[in-house]
Amino acid sequence: MRIVFMGTPEFAVPTLRSLIHGGWRIEAVVTQPDRPRGRGQRVSFSPIKQAAIEAGLKVLQPEKVSDESFIELLRELKPDAIVVVAFGQLIPPAILELPRYGCINVHASLLPRYRGASPIHQAIIDGCSVTGVTTMLLDEGWDTGDILLQKQVTIEPEDTAGSLEMKLAEEGAQLLCETLTRLARGDLKPTPQDDSQATYAYRLKKTAGEISWQANARQIADLVRGVNPWPGAYTYHRDQVLKVWEAAPADQEEHGAEPGAVLDIAEDGIIVACGAGSVLLKVVQPPNRPRMGGRDYANGYRVEPGEILGGASSDA
Structure with a gap:
């Protein structure tokens, strides 16, 4: 042949x-x-x-x-x-x-x-x-x-x-x-x-990786996996892009906090409130820096519970 x-x-x-x-x-x-x-x-x-x-x-x-x-x-x-x-x-x-x-x-x-x-x-x-x-x-x-x-x-x-x-x-x-x-x-x-x-999977744009904190914890964790390595998941912290490379649903189901609010700094990452449940940010990457553990980022940038992630209007 x-x-x-x-x-x-x-x-x-x-x-x-x-x-x-x-x-x-x-x-x-x-x-x-x-x-x-x-x-x-x-x-x-x-x-x-x-x-x-x-x-x-x-x-x-x-x-x-x-x-x-x-x-x-x-x-x-x-x-x-x-x-x-x-x-x-x-x-x-x-x-x-x-x-x-x-x-x-x-x-x-x-x-x-x-x-x-x-x-x-x-x-x-x-x-x-x-x-x-x-x-x-x-x-x-x-x-x-x-x-x-x-x-x-x-x-x-x-x-x-x-x-x-x-x-x-x-x-x-x-x-x-x-x-x-x-x-x-x-x-x-x-x-x-x-x-x-038939269902369709259209070509992803770079903005497809932006995390909507209104989604539930499972949806956010799946998004992070689904856009890794490209286009990469991201949110905003203090108006700067924060890439998210690994995330998982966290144990805090009922929190009453605003979606995107930092709930706690855990041993293995940053716990963030979602529309339903909460998600653990395990590996993140700030601008012009290497990837790092969520807790290392929180310590280095002095992240406090109550801070809100997301909300910036500029592109990643």
Whole structure:
């Protein structure tokens, strides 16, 4: 089976490596063009380009996959399947119809739940205990194509978006190889999605990490996990951004305090009142400082019970 692989970020790397180690015939790897990144705006490779170069694979980097010159190049490669994992561009119909087995996508949710750009983050933010990965046939919509295979994955209480992404990337890689094997054998029948069950996980903005103290303690703790490492949860203390990296519901359920009020400084962090219950801020980060324990922050900045977190209007 002749394969063209399309992907860009770290999430896609385990799938590419599984194809390489599995002996699949990879005709080319397509990834986004090199772009300036970071504070220094240094031009750097995508993780997929780096992995492809290390494996000695041909790399293509079109500005737009809809350009006719690129589509003609794909035609010349005569792929039997095009594997797409977090590529970053919508695949046009002219490419979708090229391969014999279709364009096969790995999506980090149990479709039709969490269609869209941020399924990993949203599953944690919503307090789910189970998510998964799906292989599907791409069509002209966003994550609307027929399902090939699915695998459930447990979301552990300590999982962050970062740790869950790593688990789903590995599971997705295995599922993709199984999908290709079964397609080649001819014993895998695509199943249409039930659109009535669809939910959506839209691309997160930086402000998605701002903590609303009106929420309950569980919701706040899930938000902190769901936006770690990006965009990161934050609140305000004395009009300065205070990032929150670890939090958990605290024992003080009934407090009568204003949401956002500091209730106590505990051994393992700062206890803050919520709309329902209270939350323990275990690891925080003030501006231009490293991460630190909540109690260390409280001691260093002389945080007192009764102080109010949140309320600033400036962006994080």
